[in-house]
Amino acid sequence: MSDGFRKRQGRWGPRISVIGATIVLVFGLSAQQALAVTHTESPDAPALVPGQTPGGSGALTSISGSTSPADQEDLYRICVTSNSFSATTVGGAGFDTQLFLFADDGIGVARGTVANDNTTASLQSTLPPAPNTGTPSYLPGVYYLGISGFDHDPRDSSGQLIFPSVPFTGVFGPVPGRGPLASWAGATGSRGAYTITLTGAATFSSAPCGGQGAVCAGPSPPLPATKWNLLLAHG
Ligand SMILES: [Ca+2]
Ligand SMILES: [Ca+2]
Numbered sequence: 001m002s003d004g005f006r007k008r009q010g011r012w013g014p015r016i017s018v019i020g021a022t023i024v025l026v027f028g029l030s031a032q033q034a035l036a037v038t039h040t041e042s043p044d045a046p047a048l049v050p051g052q053t054p055g056g057s058g059a060l061t062s063i064s065g066s067t068s069p070a071d072q073e074d075l076y077r078i079c080v081t082s083n084s085f086s087a088t089t090v091g092g093a094g095f096d097t098q099l100f101l102f103a104d105d106g107i108g109v110a111r112g113t114v115a116n117d118n119t120t121a122s123l124q125s126t127l128p129p130a131p132n133t134g135t136p137s138y139l140p141g142v143y144y145l146g147i148s149g150f151d152h153d154p155r156d157s158s159g160q161l162i163f164p165s166v167p168f169t170g171v172f173g174p175v176p177g178r179g180p181l182a183s184w185a186g187a188t189g190s191r192g193a194y195t196i197t198l199t200g201a202a203t204f205s206s207a208p209c210g211g212q213g214a215v216c217a218g219p220s221p222p223l224p225a226t227k228w229n230l231l232l233a234h235g
Helices: 003-035 225-233
Strands: 037-040 060-066 073-080 086-088 097-104 110-116 141-149 152-155 183-186 193-199
Touching: 060 073, 086 097, 097 152, 141 152, 141 193
Parallel strands: 037 060
Antiparallel strands: 060 193, 073 141, 086 193, 097 110, 097 141, 152 183
């Protein structure tokens, strides 16, 4: 090996390492970004099961859409992957939103799981991660995520509110004994464009759901209302 080669190797060796690390970093980020899905409503999402199903595969990080006087609510079919699930319109909407999560019981029935109208600081909404980390609260599986403007609420087949309506800042489980989602009704107020930011979610066709079936089969019992009400009590 000539002295000239050693000098060239000594000069370029670290740079090649840096370039290689940069390539790995760039391609690594690209692979991660490719797994994240952001969904835009198209056409208008239905109000009832099965809702609209964001396509693609991998983590679902946001859903954007809109409501209007003729389009009071939207429902999306998603996969909840863990207790880290959360959904929020804070910073993502200019109107008074409400968010609702329903568990798919395996036969396409949407059972109330958790709901929020307002955060303590805004008229937008947040469904927080599950409060009891010791046991699964969000059984991984298929869920329906609903959004509406205040005060248009989901109801069961008897016309009963599935979730408590007040206080507006409450994070509520379903009212005991209420049935699955059958209709929406109530006051119609401000509507508009929204972006729901998600964590702990994936598209319907992704693991652990893989489309209808698999982990999603069978009942996904909703968290007892008291669990969520405790969360509210503890802020
Ligand atoms: Ca819509
Ligand atoms: Ca609200």
